[in-house]
Amino acid sequence: GESVGLHLPTLSVQEGDNSIINCAYSNSASDYFIWYKQESGKGPQFIIDIRSNMDKRQGQRVTVLLNKTVKHLSLQIAATQPGDSAVYFCAENMWGGSGNTGKLIFGQGTTLQVKP
Amino acid sequence: EAQVTQNPRYLITVTGKKLTVTCSQNMNHEYMSWYRQDPGLGLRQIYYSMNVEVTDKGDVPEGYKVSRKEKRNFPLILESPSPNQTSLYFCASSPQGDTQYFGPGTRLTVL
Numbered sequence: 351g352e353s354v355g356l357h358l359p360t361l362s363v364q365e366g367d368n369s370i371i372n373c374a375y376s377n378s379a380s381d382y383f384i385w386y387k388q389e390s391g392k393g394p395q396f397i398i399d400i401r402s403n404m405d406k407r408q409g410q411r412v413t414v415l416l417n418k419t420v421k422h423l424s425l426q427i428a429a430t431q432p433g434d435s436a437v438y439f440c441a442e443n444m445w446g447g448s449g450n451t452g453k454l455i456f457g458q459g460t461t462l463q464v465k466p
Numbered sequence: 467e468a469q470v471t472q473n474p475r476y477l478i479t480v481t482g483k484k485l486t487v488t489c490s491q492n493m494n495h496e497y498m499s500w501y502r503q504d505p506g507l508g509l510r511q512i513y514y515s516m517n518v519e520v521t522d523k524g525d526v527p528e529g530y531k532v533s534r535k536e537k538r539n540f541p542l543i544l545e546s547p548s549p550n551q552t553s554l555y556f557c558a559s560s561p562q563g564d565t566q567y568f569g570p571g572t573r574l575t576v577l
């Protein structure tokens with residue numbers, strides 16, 4: 351069945367270093383991918399998204415890369431800061447023949463720990 | 467302020483006692499959805515609604531009901547809650563079902 355998974359449950363990085371969080375997906379028909387950040391006690395917060403007709407998209411300090419050949423998605427955070435400590439989820443928006451199905455499938459999440 | 471609100475934020479109840487968790491959004495979004503979040507299982511979609519009077523099952527709809535009588539509200543109903551429905555619940559809304567904006571969450575405990 352469809353699944354969206356993250357490679358590592360926890361990632362620990364030094365403040366100022368770059369972070370790379372990975373995600374693998376299994377549905378080759380998916381059209382749209384999103385990264386969310388969830389801080390303790392809060393709901394997931396949108397970070398950045400990418401459509402399947404792109405392979406890279408940049409935001410402020412974040413970059414998402416999409417490799418459709420191997421069904422792999424990654425989130426890169428430049429100059430990681432203590433405020434980046436959170437759980438990061440990738441999500442896959444399922445599209446069907448008539449467009450957006452409305453279904454969103456989340457990965458398990460990677461906890462990013464930033465060491466001062 | 468654009469937001470998704472949920473009530474209550476915390477609820478402890480007993481098995482079999484019907485409950486409703488409300489969700490409201492002020493962004494005029496067409497799409498709304500409910501998720502539950504459990505340790506080790508991530509976020510799983512319960513139900514979603516692409517528009518008023520249109521609802522569809524997500525991945526884990528058993529034991530839940532929803533209604534979408536008006537655009538801004540999307541209540542989640544547990545007719546007969548059971549302990550396995552103890553979880554953290556999130557409501558979300560979206561203009562078209564892609565980028566979703568989440569509420570603060572409702573922590574439900576069923577004894």
